Amino acid sequence: MSADAKRLSLILLFAPFALWISLLIILPHIGMVALSLREKVAPRVYEFGFGNYIDFINEPIYWNTLLRTGSMSLLVTVLALLIGFPVAYYIAKIAGKRSRGALFLMCLIPLWVSDLIRAFGWILLLRETGVVSSMLIWTGMTTEGIEFLYNDVTVVVGLVYTVILFMIVPLVSTLDGMGDDMIEAGYNLGGNTLTVLRRIIIPYAMPGIVAGCIVVFMLTAGSYLTPILLGGKNSSWFTEQIYDQFITRFNWESGAAFGILLLAFTSLVVWLGLRLSGQSLANTVAKT
């Protein structure tokens, strides 16, 4: 191929990528930053300023919600890791060749339906007159219906449910790449189960763990339906604030500011996480 043809084909290949990233990702975010810096002073009159951000700082409701969203997302991430890791390990290392694929597929089942249906399913199960409560009454463990919905525990459970696949998938794929001989070498050299887990399996799976955690954290912090539907009167999730600003209060300017804040906040957490674990975005998320 001649140099010119090479250059031309490079440009042709680069164009869709550039259009996609610049028109759909970069420009919209710049636009959002710009919008968030507009202060509304009167109907149809706006000024440049940081008013929307100042409002955010001055109003504890807002930053409390952001912190709450962040900390609950972290909790969900940790839980998803703790619950998902043994399952991923089972799929990758203990299940037979044949059942491995089947189990992996079963993990993906919840992906087949939308958030909405999943939350809907949980509501049917957990409401006061729902399946679980009815079962408890039927078995005589309680006489009155119990309301499982509308509390933080349910929200966390629902969120863990929604995101756990995104933890399991990268974990399975990194653990899959670890030869059995690595683990056997760990035992052979005298390690017990705990040592092997702590010194060999977990360090090896680190890129997968970090990738899973990043995706799970971002998805949780950005989720909307699950906390709203399962949290009921006590949900207050930051995406809901954004939604309210945009939709129920038509206040795009502060909605945009909130969006930027959410993005900045979650990015900060992810960056810290990468820092602490000594990984980089390219060798974790990209690999899996």
Add this chain to the structure above:
Amino acid sequence: ETLRLLTWGSYAPEELIQKFEEKYPDIKVEVTFSNNEEMIAKLRATGGAGFDLAQPSHDRIYAAQLEYDIYKPLDLSQINTDMMSPVHLEAVKANTTIDGNVYGVPHQWGTTGLMADITQAPDVNGWEDLCDPAYKGKTSMRLKRTILLATAFSMGEDPFAMYSDLDKYQELLDKVADELIACKENIKAYWQGGDDLSAMMLSGEIVAAETWDSTAYKLYDQNQNIVFIPPETGALTWIDTFAIPAKGKADDAAYKWINFVLEPENITIMSASTGAIAAVNGGADLLPEDKKAAVNAAFTQADIDNLKFFANIPPGVEDMEGKTLEKIKAATGG
């Protein structure tokens, strides 16, 4: 040609649409369900495009039009205004006229009040009863501006009167917020739409709630113990209107639809679906029989005289109310 309706759930019953399409075979009707806030939000985003007919409440047109210019003036000559009950027509016109242009005409009206299962909660008759510890964990309300206004009324204030003095209104809102936060523990959940409310009520998970009268009537159908109760301080009354988005592309079809649903036999079908009363002369008589019974069971003449119509929302108030609602939502209750 397509008529794209932006309206409330149940404001476009399948039966009527089919009938309409039979009558005008070249028009197809597409419906998007929405609520007051979303209607404005959607039309704001599109600059008034994307829909051909919207149905916001009468108090939500003026400010939105001033701020975002999302509706086009109505051509009253194309609308069969003679059918409409003059009281409602004039009320709506008064609320939606800007620079001499009229932006809305009435369609249906209804109230927001209370609903209770009288066997479980026999003495609910004021907004404050939703916070009665006797019904702890068994009541519900909708966390929207309606409940702010209702609570203000139940505290003996008149929020509409304070719209002219926003500082005073803010004070009132703060008091209302305290009240509602205190009440939060009593609430099972805030309902979002007619459905979850119905489900909770029918299943007996709650025994009393704020409600749209239409929802209450529907439940009355299924369980005669569930009745609509106009609160002592007066049921809050809304009128849903017709308004044409600024960039609607099927005005003709829109007018046809308006006139079509104002025809008496169609009103009955419509009201059967919405549970609300058409804003036409003798609207209540055009209700289906069962609904009529429910209305009659719910309202005495005194209640009707006590109706509180929503006043226009001046600019800025929406923000104040929004923040108050967020505060209530974020407060950690039970």
Add this chain to the structure above:
Amino acid sequence: MARANTNRALMFGYRAYVVAFFVFLAAPLVAAGTFAFNDSLFPALPWQGFTLDWFFNDTEPKLGMFHDRRLLRGLYYSFVIALMVSALSVAVGTTNAFLFVRRDFPFKNVFYIMMIVPLVIPGVILGISILVLASNIANSMENRFGMELEFLRPGIFLVVMGQFSFVTTITSLVITARLRKFDQSLEEAALNLGAGHARVLRTITLPFLRPAMIAAGIVAFLVSFENFNTTLFLVGSESPLTITMYDRMAKVGSTPVLNAVSFFLMVGSGMLALISVAVQRPPRSD
């Protein structure tokens, strides 16, 4: 099996845990699906008997999903949108794969990270940022030139763009992974055997990528079909199914017809998922 000290009790507990996990995974779906067959107006206990009305009945109040025009229309829009999104994102994913696997250019790593980033941006933010940009452009075009750019207003186009913006990351990663496994000497071998570049692409490279492209397309289709967060802000009057269902739930009243739709979707996506597994499975050597 990579375990030493296989303690029977421990293994039993472990297996039980895994089983419990899968029960947890399946529970809400089973619940949502099962109530589709409950002969009641509300998706709740008690069980009133088995019925298929919520699929096939054609009269109110038990209007079955196959006779519910709005649901069907939602389904149709979802389908159209998902098709467009998967076609577009697979196409761009493929060019991205070639770009990042085959080409060298300055700042490649930075661009590669940029390619991944959309995956971790909350969907809500993607939705609103695109909405904001599109309406800004549309408004200013209108104010300056009096041009009405309808497609920049909420509607199918923006929904497609919004979903495309992050789905493309997924398809790019899937196809890139496959292309990395491609042994470039296959292309050279084809050239060596006398094929021109276009023919090599058509007969060697694309057939090799095809399983990944199909799988990526299916994933894109499913993700698009289910997407709520991004779509919510960009939807116009043509609501896809999830939005229709949400409206139904929140604004009208959920009847078991929603369960019927859920059941239908589970079956549909299940089949798609199986297809994607089937195409990705390497041929058995025997």
Add this chain to the structure above:
Amino acid sequence: MTAADAYDLECTGVSKDFGDFRAVDDVSFRIPSGTFFSILGPSGCGKTTLMRMIAGFEDPSAGEISIKGKSVLSVPPNKRNVKMVFQHLALFPMMNVYENIAYGLRCAGASKDEIARKVADVLERVALPDLARREIHQLSGGQKQRIAIARCMALNPDVLLLDEPLGALDLKLREAMKIELKLLQNQFDTTFVYITHDQSEALVMSDYVAVMNAGRFEQVGRPEELYHAPETAFVAGFVGDSNRWQGRAVDVQGGEVKVETEAGLTVVGTPRGAREIPPGEAVEVFIRPEFVTASPLDASPPQPAAENTVRGKVDGVLFNGANSRVLVRGPAGDLIEADVVVTGGPQDLREGDAVRLDWASAQTMCFAS
């Protein structure tokens, strides 16, 4: 000290079934202290399975395994003092060289100083003292090899197991590592059990070699024994190169067998192996190329006739320095290989030359088949 103590490793009647497939079938052997012991066999014959039982990763279905005279069947793998070098080495990629070697010492609870001392010591002994801080991916193939061995040797194992550790290396390096491994074993003076399917590795390095086939040991012996006195046809064919013919015994007398091969050649050989060869029996005949003398028909004076003589034509000369060979097409149309010396001079055999092949019956091994 009991007699059993003299053996580092002892297996008695060890079998392993996977479902109804028997991977290892009644294997017994014992290895004296300080020996380099190889297990040689084709792919899939059960070598790895046997080794994994010794290391404790599989439980035998039957039989007994003892180390230093003590049964280890109930000892978990991390408590057995048998260390293993894995086929792909299984160095931990997330640790550097130092940490890889220190891992086992840490597990054993050694103190920090002790670890540092032992790691330095073992690195010294594998002649890589400066590599402690290297990451694994920075090592060459041969260095990785030695680190994998060092990691095990730091723990002073009773027995070191090596599962085809040279399989992944390239040709030249493999040659060099063969000698190096042997020297390392000498140096550490530990019992090595070495698995391979490459006969030249087994022959070159080992004190004893066990030839394994389909789960069973066919023969255990010193390399020379296996090469010169194979007890089964399998061993004769698997160890070293051979011309190999199928045939039928036509006459048996005086310790010699006369065989007619399928291609129609008649050869005289000696019966080998445990089974008698009655006349008429189907036999396999093996003759190593180095025992076949090839001489130009015309030039050479007739040699003192060997028991077997065949005339043919050179079909090809495979020059390979000291290991050169000719392919001769015999009268029956079959190819016979014979080692020759190629000096580049005029006396060398060339393609198309007529040749005579001679070999002795003593070196012609016949097995009942």
Add this chain to the structure above:
Amino acid sequence: MTAADAYDLECTGVSKDFGDFRAVDDVSFRIPSGTFFSILGPSGCGKTTLMRMIAGFEDPSAGEISIKGKSVLSVPPNKRNVKMVFQHLALFPMMNVYENIAYGLRCAGASKDEIARKVADVLERVALPDLARREIHQLSGGQKQRIAIARCMALNPDVLLLDEPLGALDLKLREAMKIELKLLQNQFDTTFVYITHDQSEALVMSDYVAVMNAGRFEQVGRPEELYHAPETAFVAGFVGDSNRWQGRAVDVQGGEVKVETEAGLTVVGTPRGAREIPPGEAVEVFIRPEFVTASPLDASPPQPAAENTVRGKVDGVLFNGANSRVLVRGPAGDLIEADVVVTGGPQDLREGDAVRLDWASAQTMCFAS
């Protein structure tokens, strides 16, 4: 027909630079029709790069490449009648055997019948006539190899290039394929250019071998020439095994050099290579193990003294059948290898035996270094 036509492939002064790294440096050679020509060199010496230039996948930075006497520099790779067998064969996994072979014919626009006929024909010639409908993954390693060759040969190339095609095969199969490849080349009578870093492959199969190092051709010649008369130290070391010492020429006379090695040994050898060896010059000395005779010190009657004699002790016996070897620790403490015959009898050398090593000066190659 011009003289150049007699050469299928001709390279003149070909060089290739990657950035400022020169991968191929001024290489010239020509290959007569129908020859098996090997390029032998260590990893990274530029073999693949040279071959890719011939196939047209890289453009030379300088020089000329002609096929059948015509320059092909401006001919794109898909138009050159030079076919290539890739290291990992590059069979198309999504096509079956038939389609793989048909691919090139289709590109050339052959008719359906013609394709069917040619595919059947070439499959016949590689002795796999029944495999047309097999999928690639159903083939064994050796079969794949032959299909890859068939795929090229179906197109009647002027030259077939093979880039280490045996590299991926396992040991036993590689041995068998060596002979098979040679026979195939005979059969097709096409010029083969074969790349390898395995000297035994190059020696066994080739008519001519070019030894390549660091981008340059060190020597081109028949296998025996390279083995017995290497022109450079590199060739002497790379082709065949050798004992190799660094040293210094202390005396040069009568076509012989006396060298003192670094370890302190004194050896007499003959100067080789183009460069003169003046006294005092640093030299490298090579002696092949098969030219070193090892005899037990006590037992054997003194042989007619060779020019070089050393006494030592056996450090190890590397038994490998006909290719057995002893490692002898010489007086200077260095190890010397000598080929021996190990029969398993009492006369065999054993570890610890005192031995005498003898070798002739004629076979002791000295190069100025």
